Amino acid sequence: MNLASFGMDTITLGGSLATKLAASRAAGFAQIMLWARDLTGYPGGLAAAVELVRASGQRVTGIQVMRDYEGLDGNLHEYKLDVARQMLEVCRAVGAPLLMVCSSTSSHASGDIGLIARQLAKLATLAVPLGVRIGYEALSWGRHVNQFTQSWDAVALADHANLGVVLDSYHILANRGDIDGIDEIPSDRIALVQLSDYMWRELRSPEERLETARHLRVYPGEGAHSDELARMLRCLSRAGYRGDYSFEVFNDDYQQLSPDFVARRAHASAKWVTDQVLRRSLQVRQAACVEVPA
Structure with a gap:
């Protein structure tokens, strides 16, 4: 893990x-993580947006x-x-290596894990x-899949090399997920890790969980769950994850501030994250090197 x-x-x-x-x-x-609307909604059109990127x-x-x-x-x-095919074309146009898929919230969706796995595999095949x-990714308010362990169950059952699980710290924290269970996911099956925190210890209702997710997240190191985040990061490091981390921070306040100011806060958070892993790893190595008296 490094700042890159x-x-x-x-x-x-x-x-x-x-x-x-x-x-x-x-x-x-x-x-940088892009949203499809960043590109398709660009005034100069998709091709011009791609050139800008x-x-x-x-x-x-x-x-996304x-x-x-x-x-x-x-x-x-x-x-x-059909929508997914078009989004894959956007990915290809801009050279994006990953399309994010969030667990369904639709009342029309089945919770049949076999069906979910087959449809994810179908999409993964189209993307190859x-x-x-x-x-x-498991949304914490997903109708049937709302814990990362469930999203991993679906990915594992699909058994497709082009399909991985996305771990999002907000949704894991909001649903009090078993952080230590991350160790059980093979590192090469983790497609991405998304990081954010929030400012209070507990979410008192489903409505507050949704409101916080969409408007009030903060960067790691700024919120109330630094210990849990640090443990999650160390679990990922021990499991051998060496992929990307993206700061998915929905925050209405930040969108009203200078983008330069907000981006600098994000970079400070990246340093906080690396420190939590690297400093701890160094402490462990130093402890292992201490000679035990005979």
Whole structure:
């Protein structure tokens, strides 16, 4: 783990796509997570947006986000499949190696784990020729899949090399997930780790959990769950994860502030994260080197 492993997420920053890219680069980030609407909604069109991203010199961590894809059937499934195909084309256009898929919140979705796994594998197969991997994330308010252990169950059952699980610290913390269980996921099956925190110890209702998720997240090191986050990071390190980390921080306050200011806070958080892992690892190594008296 080093600072090159971390990237901004455009959802945190105010301003235009050009402003967000410039702020991220100026803060020292080499990669950035984009939302499909960043590109398709760009005034100059998709091709111009892609050129802007390339000119920034930053690699794209991935594209957000395919919602309510799995567990549907009939016309609903075909509709979502068409949407997914178009999002994969956006990934290919901008060179994004990952398409994020969030667990379904739809009342029309089935909780049949076999169906979920088959549909995720189907999407992963469609993505192979485009050079895009599929990452499946458990939303803490997902209808049937709302714990990372459940999203991993679906990914493991799908057994597709082009499909991995996405771990999001907010959703794990919000649902009091078993952090130590992360050790059980093979590191090569983790597609991405998304990091954020929030300012209070407990979420007192489903409504507060949703409100906090969409408007009031903060960076690691700024919130009330630093100990849990540090433990999660160390679990990932012990498990051998060496992939990307993205700061997915939905925060209305940050979107009203200078993007440069917010991006610098994100970079300080990246240093906090690396310190939690590297400092602890150094302490363990030093302890192991202490001679035991005969």
